[in-house]
Amino acid sequence: MIGFDEALARVVALARPLGTEEILVEEAHGRTLAQEVVARITAPAADVSTMDGYAVRGRDLVPGAMLRVVGELFPGGGGGAIGAAECARIFTGAPLPEGADRVVMQEEVERDGEMARLASSLSSDCFVRVAGSDFRAGETLLPAGSRLGPRELVVAAAGDVARITVHRRPRVRILATGDELVAPGEALGGAGIPDSIGIGVAAMAREHGAEVFGTQRVGDDLAALRRKAGAALGEADVVVVTGGASVGERDFGRAMFADHELELVIDKVAMKPGKPVWVGRAGDRLVVGLPGNPTSALVTARLLLAPLLLGLCGARPQLDWRLLPLAARLPGAGPRETFSRGFEKGGSAHLLHPQDSGAQRILAQATLLIRRPPGEEPLAAGSEVATLSF
Numbered sequence: 001m002i003g004f005d006e007a008l009a010r011v012v013a014l015a016r017p018l019g020t021e022e023i024l025v026e027e028a029h030g031r032t033l034a035q036e037v038v039a040r041i042t043a044p045a046a047d048v049s050t051m052d053g054y055a056v057r058g059r060d061l062v063p064g065a066m067l068r069v070v071g072e073l074f075p076g077g078g079g080g081a082i083g084a085a086e087c088a089r090i091f092t093g094a095p096l097p098e099g100a101d102r103v104v105m106q107e108e109v110e111r112d113g114e115m116a117r118l119a120s121s122l123s124s125d126c127f128v129r130v131a132g133s134d135f136r137a138g139e140t141l142l143p144a145g146s147r148l149g150p151r152e153l154v155v156a157a158a159g160d161v162a163r164i165t166v167h168r169r170p171r172v173r174i175l176a177t178g179d180e181l182v183a184p185g186e187a188l189g190g191a192g193i194p195d196s197i198g199i200g201v202a203a204m205a206r207e208h209g210a211e212v213f214g215t216q217r218v219g220d221d222l223a224a225l226r227r228k229a230g231a232a233l234g235e236a237d238v239v240v241v242t243g244g245a246s247v248g249e250r251d252f253g254r255a256m257f258a259d260h261e262l263e264l265v266i267d268k269v270a271m272k273p274g275k276p277v278w279v280g281r282a283g284d285r286l287v288v289g290l291p292g293n294p295t296s297a298l299v300t301a302r303l304l305l306a307p308l309l310l311g312l313c314g315a316r317p318q319l320d321w322r323l324l325p326l327a328a329r330l331p332g333a334g335p336r337e338t339f340s341r342g343f344e345k346g347g348s349a350h351l352l353h354p355q356d357s358g359a360q361r362i363l364a365q366a367t368l369l370i371r372r373p374p375g376e377e378p379l380a381a382g383s384e385v386a387t388l389s390f
């Protein structure tokens with residue numbers, strides 16, 4: 001059985017970015033840039049006011065001075081001009097008129113008809129945002145490989161960029177297998193178990209850049225599973241199977257792809273939870289088999305499926321481990337690499353209970369995975385452990 005680092009390396013090697021497409025910036029949330037974004041405009045385009053007030057010439061800035069108001073300037077409009085002993089009413093973001101080099105905020109001005117009287121004590125700040133101080137036309141604002149969240153989208157749009165080139169999103173079909181599974185809302189009074197993981201894994205996949213068609217529940221009937229496998233491979237880049245990964249009589253996760261020359265790249269990993277996880281290739285499609293125990297499924301989705309999807313999107317597939325001190329002592333680790341569920345509070349990593357891979361309730365509090373190498377000695381409170389957001 002391979003170790004976790006080897007499994008992750010094999011997954012990352014499979015995660016070659018898919019093709020590219022050009023899309024509108026307003027539809028680009030969560031996508032990854034295939035080409036850098038270059039500013040088409042300079043920002044700000046001119047020297048602009050950072051306050052609502054009066055644009056003045058520095059040499060007229062004398063406490064108590066009376067200046068004639070000769071214009072009114074709004075953002076997006078022209079700047080006009082002022083001369084000696086003159087000023088212009090100006091609003092935040094408006095270009096300074098010719099001749100002006102600073103702004104007095106309106107709290108320091110008393111207006112009297114066409115005249116403005118400056119206060120007896122004036123702020124030393126110029127209140128001017130200089131042309132090009134944010135960025136200039138032709139400058140790179142976002143490098144290729146950037147994942148577009150709210151902050152990056154502001155930057156692209158500010159650069160006057162309407163269309164961007166991104167990597168195609170991996171199309172994902174999730175097949176939740178198990179005779180016992182029913183849709184949430186249909187278990188009460190029957191023998192069925194709500195399919196929780198099909199829904200959770202779909203959400204995890206979407207968070208990591210996938211276009212998920214939705215989850216199909218399929219019973220443990222090999223003929224039906226083979227038909228579903230064929231259909232899924234026809235429409236998806238990545239097929240995710242949940243359940244049926246272990247050695248039970250009705251565990252058909254791998255067998256359902258027998259018609260499609262499944263080549264296993266990973267077949268069991270020395271990790272806890274998630275040992276039965278598997279990943280394979282069927283032609284140019286990828287298949288990921290997640291163990292059915294809900295926590296095992298979600299942990300392996302975070303540790304192996306998420307990096308795979310990010311890599312297919314052209315984003316960094318690496319897992320960003322962060323060292324945190326332990327809040328309390330941890331016993332020695334077992335023989336498999338362990339990924340315990342925990343949470344961060346007061347700058348420390350806390351372990352949750354129970355750690356049973358069938359337990360689902362504690363997932364609501366489990367914001368961290370705490371990583372332990374195989375056979376690690378007990379750790380005292382305060383020892384640093386590698387953690388990953390979950």
Ligand SMILES: Nc1nc2c(c(=O)[nH]1)N[C@H]1C(S)=C(S)[C@@H](COP(=O)(O)OP(=O)(O)OC[C@H]3O[C@@H](n4cnc5c(N)ncnc54)[C@H](O)[C@@H]3O)O[C@H]1N2
Pocket residue numbers: 176177178180181193194195196197198242243244245246247248251273274275276290291292293294296357
């Ligand atoms: N003899 C052995 N038995 C087991 C082994 C082993 O090595 N030898 N491994 C154990 C480990 S570890 C895991 S994890 C599980 C994984 O088994 P499967 O992937 O075959 O999962 P299932 O048997 O289909 O289901 C297990 C469990 O999870 C529930 N489940 C399944 N799908 C869902 C879903 N979509 N939503 C909610 N719950 C789900 C299912 O009802 C079962 O209770 O195998 C161990 N056994």
Ligand code: MOO
Pocket residue numbers: 271272273274275276291293296357358
């Ligand atoms: O590894 Mo299983 O995933 O322990 O329950």
